[in-house]
Amino acid sequence: MITLGSLAFNGPFLAPLWSPPKSAGLYAVLVPGWRLLTFRALHFGQAELFDAELLKAHPRHPEWLTIAGTDWNLYIATHEMSFSTPAQRESAARELARTYKPEFRPVDGKPLASLRTLLIAQALRNSQDK
Secondary structure, X not given: OEEEOOEEEEEEEEHHXXXXXXXXXXXXXXXXXXXXXXXXXXXXXXXXXXXXXOOOOOOOHHHHHHXXXXXXXXXXXXXXXXXXXXXXXXXXXXXXXXXXXXXXXXXXXXXXXXXXXXXXXXXXXXHHHO
């Protein structure tokens, strides 16, 4: 269980091993944070019915892979909203996005480095500081 905003989400679950619930609701795409057991939100969305291919079918999936490096670094968390309307789910997803600002776009046209590349660079900097 993870709390995002004021909502309790089930998960996070590794994306390749995730079993989607049989209901409508919100979802959050996450990657591991810099500290143990922390996560960084990449995207908030809503679905009428969750599907195992939800993430891979999303148009931003290549961007998430650039950040995560692999599907095995992508996590998904869900908040079920069984009897909600699409407008209610969309409003809740927009509110979460406004709170967390999960936008990761290339700066000055340069592609984003993968999480693996960033971690290697940080380790190299730390070893040079010693």
